[in-house]
Amino acid sequence: MPLAHINIGSNTGHRHALIEKAVACVAQLSQGAVYLCEPVETEPWGYSSPNPYLNLAMAITLKGEVDEKRAVGLLRNLLDIEHTLSDMPHRNDDGSYRDREIDIDLIAIESLCVSTPDLELPHPRMHLRPWVWRGVLELQPGWTHPLSLPLND
Numbered sequence: 001m002p003l004a005h006i007n008i009g010s011n012t013g014h015r016h017a018l019i020e021k022a023v024a025c026v027a028q029l030s031q032g033a034v035y036l037c038e039p040v041e042t043e044p045w046g047y048s049s050p051n052p053y054l055n056l057a058m059a060i061t062l063k064g065e066v067d068e069k070r071a072v073g074l075l076r077n078l079l080d081i082e083h084t085l086s087d088m089p090h091r092n093d094d095g096s097y098r099d100r101e102i103d104i105d106l107i108a109i110e111s112l113c114v115s116t117p118d119l120e121l122p123h124p125r126m127h128l129r130p131w132v133w134r135g136v137l138e139l140q141p142g143w144t145h146p147l148s149l150p151l152n153d
Helices: 015-027 068-085 130-139
Strands: 003-010 034-036 040-042 053-061 103-109
Touching (some): 003 130, 015 053, 015 068, 053 130, 068 103, 103 130
Antiparallel strands (some): 003 053, 003 103, 040 053
16 A cells, blocks of 8 residues: 655644544544654754744555556545634735644655645655655665655755
8 A cells, every 4th residue: 555655744733632522533534554753853944033843754655556646535534624723824915935833744655656736745845854754765665766856955
């Protein structure tokens, strides 16, 4: 069964509680096992803030073949969970990143490559965020980036 890799982060509000709620909701999307890494604290990426992130890598199993349509559907489910847990916008009016209560990103689904206006898989910046790719490798040792992007610090 294919693994869908997800990263959940929070840097405002009750970070631990928000992430626990997000994990519980995302786990309901699994069609089999659910895998989690220990949360890690990281500095905000792409902007400055005094509020560190708590990030958690998660993988869920999916039954059957996963294609672009199923991947986009999974992303929509993840975004619905995100919006249910917090209505805070993820970006400022100028498009820059901002603090957020919850952020749920679909990182990869096995070696599936998708490029649509709504979804890019693997996540286009995963290789730049060590806590993201380290989580993928911890949950699925031997995984390789399908576009051969280097995963290192």
